[in-house]
Amino acid sequence: MEPHLYLAAEATSSTSRTLTITLFLIFVAITLGITIWASRQTKTATDFYAGGRSFSGFQNGMAIGGDYMSAASFLGIAGLIALYGYDGFLYSIGFLVAWLVALLLVAEFLRNSGRYTMADVLAFRMRQRPVRTAASVSTIVVSIFYLIAQMVGAGALVSLLLGIKPGTTFLGMDADTAKIATIILVGALMIVYVVVGGMKGTTYVQIVKAFMLMTGALLMVLLVLAHYKFNLSSLLGDAAEQSGKGSAFLEPGLRYGVETAGDAAKTFYSKMDLLSLGIALVLGTAGLPHILTRFYTVPTSKIARKSVLWAIGIIGTFYLFTLALGFGAAALVGGKAITAQDKAGNTAAPQLAQALGIDYFGGDTGGAVLLAIIAAVAFATILAVVAGLTLASSSSVAHDFYASVMKRGQASERDEVRVARISAFIIGAVAILLSIFAQSLNVAFLVALAFAVAASGNLPAILYSLFWKRFNTSGALWAIYGGLLSAVVLVFFSPVVSGSPTAMFPDSDWHWFPLSNPGIISIPIGFLCGWIGTVISKETDADKYAELEVRSLTGFGAH
């Protein structure tokens, strides 16, 4: 196979484009059908927020995978490995090991003592209104950052996946119009899934997506490995050779922790950044609101445990796949062809699909077919993730802010669900607007920022809540706001926002914080704030802690 395949000759491009759109529409039709079916099953608040707590361990494990494996995982990690080799793998490992925190320290206790949202556990033995407000703020901030990153990503992908080149048009749209149209379409669909289908509809969308993603990725992995007669070493060797970087391609250091000769400070900060990223990845997952709410969709904590075990199996397998996809793309497509399509490497996986299709399934048509399948999978991936995010944030607005803070717990169940639906609509609309404004900016760092905020604010509050008797309202507020603010402020003054060529605002410079990822500083600040906030307040409620401890460990009185 020639290593300089470019995406899409004109004829291939139009076959592939039609097929991508057809497959995507089939996915949309199926998922909308499921959503309407789910809406008929959605009667109570428990149905809307937690899918009636009726999912099995395997179903919820698949849905967790569908919620978690974003386009950043599928396209982003495969692209990073394709361009920078080994360093892309670091992301996969951090994203996977993170699940042990969720399994051992969070999932079962949360399922036993909470009801619909993260705040149910945080506010369990605290003063309801301030803690729920804080949890709601943090949930919305994390979810909106994550949403914008996904939606802008979808916009950027559409012209690449549909092959709309600058100067050409598609259905009368040029590349820029197509971007905006995609953002609006993705946003509108996610609003429909959440408003109409609630947690039940959203969960099935995520299950279908996880199945499609795993199947598509497995097919490509088998084709890549078959090409190398299932010899991993020769795949790696070929990837290293094609990359032009030799064996350095298979070693750490091309992307993270880069050593700059003669510049000790730069080398030091680059290595600190690597450590910071590593910590944020592993501690962020168990503080992501859209992941936490998934544990409420199963009947008991034992099934919550089972669903995390399934999720670890599915997610782990998928990240092993990305290794073969990334190195496969490096070897069979080549770094030059990938960066010619997209500087960040996000099209490595679709380009690999095309190359494999041409190789195995009869020339250009085969290439177009496989490309179309993988492109449709990528869109399905984005849709399932944004729906999960919208649901988690609208649940928090309705259940935490509206019902507990505004109505002081006096809202009826019907009102609460009505508010949740309205909030999903508003959050979706805001996310669409912000994404359209942000589409020309580099927002790739927003996912990392969402993880950093989750690890610095939410995780300390959750762990202290569950395991520290003395913890109180003041501690919870200090942990959440302290962690949130330190992460956001450090990123605002970091080189990802200003003062570097790849920054969000490359032409200005107000940065003084040297790292791109704030985790290594902001996570300890979050834990420290939680401790300080606790000890400066006299409040402590041994009775409620006894209740929380007994309930979280035994499942007595669980919803």
Add this chain to the structure above:
Amino acid sequence: MTTETTPTEKYLEVQRSDEFAGLRRKLRNFIFPVTVAFFLWYALYVLLSAYARGFMSVKLIGNINVALLLGLLQFVSTFVIAWYYSRFAAREIDPTADKIREDLTAGAAARGAATPAARADDAPETDTEAAK
């Protein structure tokens, strides 16, 4: 209500019982050390990636080097810990937790509560759903 023990006293009583204390100790003695262990093991891997490039680039079999092997071992350790924890929980934790829960549920029913969830739940929402 004319019962001798309020729900809060009941929780305090359970929390102080040897049975519950044993359950909590067993669980914490597992999850905390294992969390520290896997975090250090992961941190070691990240630190080696940052500072021990020479060691990481040693080739073992063909093009498979130490870095790749250690990365794959992180996958293996994650799978093994997850499997080991589920076995531990099923054998050592679940039976005791189930027993304490059943005792509490029976006690709550004997005191004439409508549902254990309604009794145990101080959440401000109106509670219309039964315990699931």
